[in-house]
Amino acid sequence: MIKITVPGRPISKSNFKLYNIHGQAWMPKQGKHSKYVAYENMIAGYINKSYQGPIIEENLITIIKLYFPNKRIGDIHNYPKSICDGIEKSGIIKNDKQLKPVLILDYIDKDNPRVEIELYKSSEYNLSFSLEKK
Structure with missing residues (x-):
């Protein structure tokens, strides 16, 4: 299992896309919109500090x-x-398609x-899910 904490407010990719005259989206590497690239790099850095093993080739259950x-x-x-782009950029996986299933939870902590x-190797862990009526 790999567990990391990245401090600061989460950043959404959609807030930083720009579009050219043909309607194609792109991510600038400089200026106010470059925060996204810096955020990806920050996530990659935190992952690289906590994981020094070989590249993971299997799927990872991602929370x-x-x-x-x-x-x-x-x-x-x-x-x-x-977040998934930052994990891929860290080099611990080949492609962010390996991050499945993905469970997303949100909280408030002012x-x-x-x-x-949290990343769990699919060969070592099972994810079970239950939904119960109140």
Whole structure:
């Protein structure tokens, strides 16, 4: 299992896309929109500090816990892209397609916004899920 905590408010990829005259999206490497690239690099750095093993070739059960400083969350489904891109950029996996299934949870923690990422090898762990009526 790999578990890391990335301090700071989670960043969504959709907030930083720019579009050219043909409608194609791109991510700038400089200027105010470059925060996304810096966030990916920060995630990669935290992963590389906690994992020194070989490249993982199998699927990883991925649990992402998002802690926001307030209720201004936005579309929760846009956040995993930046996180998964950072995991891939770290080099511990070949492709972020290996991150499946992905469970996303969101919370409010005004004093300590962060992202907690847990990665479990599919060959070693099973994910069970239950939903119960209140």
